[in-house]
Amino acid sequence: MSWQWFHRLGSPRWFYQTSTRWLPLLALIAAAVLITGLVWGLAVAPEDAKQGNSFRIIYIHVPASFLALAGYYIMAIAGAVGLIWKMKLSFMVMKSAAPIGAALTFIALFTGAIWGKPTWGTYWVWDARITSMLILLFLYLGVMALQYAYHSGDAASKAGAILALVGTVNIPIIYKSVDWWYTLHQPATIKFTSAPSMHIDMFLPLLVMIVGFYLFYAVALILHTRSEILRRERKTAWVRELVEPRAGV
Amino acid sequence: MPQSTNSGFSAWLKRDLLLAYRRRGEAASPLIFFVMVSTLIPLVLTPEPTRLAMVAAGLIWIMALLATLLSVEGLFASDYQDGSLEQLLISPQLLPMPLLGKITAHWLTTGLPLTLASPLLGLMLSLPTSGYLPMLCSLALGTACFSLTGAVGAALTVSLRKGGLLLSLLVMPLYMPVIIFGTATISYAIDGLNWLPPLAVLGALFAASVALCPLAVAGALRVTSAH
Amino acid sequence: MDGHGIYVWLAVSVSLVVLAWLVVAPLLSRRALLKDIARDILRERARQSTATHNQGEI
Numbered sequence: 001m002s003w004q005w006f007h008r009l010g011s012p013r014w015f016y017q018t019s020t021r022w023l024p025l026l027a028l029i030a031a032a033v034l035i036t037g038l039v040w041g042l043a044v045a046p047e048d049a050k051q052g053n054s055f056r057i058i059y060i061h062v063p064a065s066f067l068a069l070a071g072y073y074i075m076a077i078a079g080a081v082g083l084i085w086k087m088k089l090s091f092m093v094m095k096s097a098a099p100i101g102a103a104l105t106f107i108a109l110f111t112g113a114i115w116g117k118p119t120w121g122t123y124w125v126w127d128a129r130i131t132s133m134l135i136l137l138f139l140y141l142g143v144m145a146l147q148y149a150y151h152s153g154d155a156a157s158k159a160g161a162i163l164a165l166v167g168t169v170n171i172p173i174i175y176k177s178v179d180w181w182y183t184l185h186q187p188a189t190i191k192f193t194s195a196p197s198m199h200i201d202m203f204l205p206l207l208v209m210i211v212g213f214y215l216f217y218a219v220a221l222i223l224h225t226r227s228e229i230l231r232r233e234r235k236t237a238w239v240r241e242l243v244e245p246r247a248g249v
Numbered sequence: 250m251p252q253s254t255n256s257g258f259s260a261w262l263k264r265d266l267l268l269a270y271r272r273r274g275e276a277a278s279p280l281i282f283f284v285m286v287s288t289l290i291p292l293v294l295t296p297e298p299t300r301l302a303m304v305a306a307g308l309i310w311i312m313a314l315l316a317t318l319l320s321v322e323g324l325f326a327s328d329y330q331d332g333s334l335e336q337l338l339i340s341p342q343l344l345p346m347p348l349l350g351k352i353t354a355h356w357l358t359t360g361l362p363l364t365l366a367s368p369l370l371g372l373m374l375s376l377p378t379s380g381y382l383p384m385l386c387s388l389a390l391g392t393a394c395f396s397l398t399g400a401v402g403a404a405l406t407v408s409l410r411k412g413g414l415l416l417s418l419l420v421m422p423l424y425m426p427v428i429i430f431g432t433a434t435i436s437y438a439i440d441g442l443n444w445l446p447p448l449a450v451l452g453a454l455f456a457a458s459v460a461l462c463p464l465a466v467a468g469a470l471r472v473t474s475a476h
Numbered sequence: 477m478d479g480h481g482i483y484v485w486l487a488v489s490v491s492l493v494v495l496a497w498l499v500v501a502p503l504l505s506r507r508a509l510l511k512d513i514a515r516d517i518l519r520e521r522a523r524q525s526t527a528t529h530n531q532g533e534i
Contacts, residue, residue: 135422135425138418138421138422139422141418142415142418142419142422145415145419146405146406146415146419149406149409149412149415150408150409150473154472155408155472155473155475158472158473159405159469159472159473162405162465162468162469162472163405163419166401166423166465167422169461170422170423170426173426173454174422174425174426176426177425177426177429177430178425180429181429181433184433
């Protein structure tokens with residue numbers, strides 16, 4: 001009996017109709033939190049003693065990095081759920097999570113590079129974090145490319161899910177190996193965030209931005225999944241009913 | 250009467266070795282690529298022995314990786330086209346063992362020749378003498394990992410027409426830990442350090458790959474070759 | 477902003493553009509899909525009516 005809600009959760013139609021109701025509110029909250037965090041971090045928080053104002057980039061760089069990594073696990077879990085319970089909706093979520101995660105990884109890399117220039121004099125540094133983030137981007141692109149190559153359908157989703165899971169196992173291994181290699185060769189490791197040693201006035205807006213980014217991710221994921229639902233379920237009766245009034249009988 | 254789990258392994262191992270032998274020209278191309286590209290290195294970097302020695306270990310590993318990538322696409326391609334892959338999938342045998350046989354055959358015809366040819370490359374790229382044994386050990390384990398993980402990529406792209414490039418994109422991140430510890434094994438030896446620890450990590454990667462990759466390959470083939 | 481301001485604004489603006497695109501793209505595709513499905517329905521209805529029309533004639 002308790003599995004009923006779980007399987008109802010797997011219905012694309014239920015997801016579409018429920019999200020139609022709740023998305024506007026969620027989007028509003030996400031926007032409010034993000035704007036608060038941005039204004040707080042970019043304008044109100046005090047200047048850093050050593051880095052001047054360029055440290056403010058962390059208010060985008062850090063949340064984007066968190067979400068880039070978390071997003072990959074969300075994508076992999078969605079793939080696993082789809083494989084195990086054969087849930088179409090889960091595969092749709094997985095497919096939607098890929099471009100969002102890739103975009104966030106790009107933002108993390110881009111903002112990291114921009115931050116690097118005034119702070120350490122160079123746009124690119126080979127260290128474990130940056131390299132692993134770059135690999136993460138490749139992993140995302142791989143999942144996207146594989147699904148695209150199979151066009152739509154079962155094989156695309158399942159192959160993508162398997163690849164996402166293989167990547168999940170490898171991410172910690174890759175990070176650890178790269179970290180080990182670079183600490184061998186560059187004893188002076190550069191730390192990109194010093195969150196624990198950050199002053200509370202600088203840390204609070206960062207927390208707000210992290211929450212804001214999570215909310216944003218949820219909004220983006222729901223939006224993409226809705227489109228995917230329409231794409232895959234276009235022949236069904238309930239989708240046609242959605243459109244019916246517009247067709248101008 | 251239950252079949253022994255070994256029956257799939259040796260049968261497919263012998264089959265693939267025989268097929269490779271029949272097309273031995275084709276099967277030799279990764280090796281030829283490996284040796285030929287190494288003659289280009291002094292032309293683009295420097296012919297100076299001391300400077301070559303600094304990069305020799307890494308270069309040999311990169312070329313081994315590229316040579317393997319070239320060949321791993323063919324692991325399931327011809328079987329997919331002539332229908333024997335489908336036959337394998339519906340046969341009553343446990344799938345991982347025959348697949349392990351195929352992958353072993355692939356390593357015997359690609360990775361092992363590369364490993365055995367590597368001292369020649371070491372000579373051409375001025376690899377210090379202390380690096381030769383570590384190079385052989387690490388390449389033997391590493392190319393086996395390449396075959397195993399490459400098979401996962403090959404299985405995921407088997408039914409695609411231009412799957413080769415996508416395959417390379419997919420497996421490249423998976424190859425990274427292998428080349429890191431493979432190169433480290435040789436570098437440690439050249440610097441006079443104990444080179445067994447990185448080799449041990451490589452061994453662990455190999456063990457994990459042997460255990461997990463056949464399962465992943467089996468799962469992927471069931472999904473993609475029905476396409 | 478002691479010359480570092482440009483870096484901050486560059487990073488922020490590019491990021492905001494990407495984030496905005498992540499939200500706008502699915503909205504646009506949804507609209508396009510709904511229009512496309514509407515066209516499908518019209519086409520099918522047209523086909524059906526000509527079919528019954530032709531049947532009536534026979």
